Amino acid sequence: MLNRIKNLIVPPSAPQEPLPAPLPYPHVALFHWRPADGSVNFGDHLSQVVVARVLGRRGLTLDDQVGHSARLLAIGSILHFASHGDVVWGSGVNGKVPESAFTAARLDIRAVRGPLTEEFLRSRGHRVPMVYGDPALLVPYLFADRFRATAEKAHVFVPNLHDLALVAGEPGVVSPLAGWNAVVAEILKARLVLASSLHGLIIAEAFGIPARYVRLSETENLFKYRDYYYGTGRTDFEYATSIPQALEMGGMPAFDFDPRPLLDAFPWDLWR
Structure with missing residues (x-):
């Protein structure tokens, strides 16, 4: 398994630097990646x-003053940005970042x-619980009354930020630079x-919509998709290499997702 993981990791483009925490008092700083030009990538x-x-479900916010400062990493292929003591949920x-970038x-x-990801971290001496799941899978549970599938279009295509220029002007393209709620809708x-x-x-699979990766x-790197x-x-x-091929293949098999283990693993203790 470890050799397969190493084979998936290739030299990267220059990583973005994390933004400084804006609050002057002890708080939980949530790190997430943003493009250097100031735009917002929806994922x-x-x-x-x-x-x-x-x-918010417990009346708490990211702006709360807490007993001890902490930094939380949640959604994203961002573990190469982790520092000593960071909390991971x-x-x-990120498979295109070399192992030398992981210094925590x-x-x-x-x-x-x-x-x-679990195997990679274990190979570097970290203790990792067997709790899997991208927190974006929780969107249907967290916003149960806000979004509804309408099935009014045969298909849409959501490009990775770096693929956006390849499909500019094509019909049915959903820009990842739009607001998160607009992309979900x-x-x-x-x-x-x-x-x-x-x-x-x-997001598609979280709402029960068949989906297919188009490379x-x-x-x-394929690492994050396989993960x-x-x-x-x-x-x-299995993935497609063109939109026509993806239409022929259809969506990947569905899966059952229980949100409880991921929600139970949320680091509530940081807000004590």
Whole structure:
């Protein structure tokens, strides 16, 4: 397994630097990746949306003063940004980042995206619970009364940010630079979702819409997609290399998702 993981990891483009925490008092700083130009990539921004919503169910916020400062990593392939002592809830390894970028010697891990991330972290001496799941899978449970699938379109395509230029102007494209709620609403209009955006796939499947990964370029490593699919019990991961091929293949087999283990693993203790 470890050799397979290493084979999936290739040299990256230059990573983005984390934004500084804006609050002057002890608080839980949620790190999520943002493009350097200041735009918002919907999949990464879902980290803020989901964590804020989970906290809100207990009357808490990310702006609360707490007893001890902490930093939380949730949605995203962002573990190469982790620092010593960070708390991890559902994050994953980014396969295009070299192992030398992972420098955190001590992490407080509550859940990870999937078993490939688990194996990678265990191989570096971290204790990892067997709680899998990208927290974006919780969106239907956290916003149960807000979004509804309409099935009014045969399909839509949600590109990865780096693939957006490849499909500019094509019909049925959902830009990952739109607001998170707008992207979710557009995904829910489709009877089949095609995507090179990992979170385009995750949101579709979370709402029970068949989805298929379409690999339009080699920009993104396969690691994060396999990690997600393996974490949902689907090791027979197959992808298309064009939209016509994806339409012929249809969606991947569905899976059952129980939100309780991931919700139970949320680090509530940080807000004591």
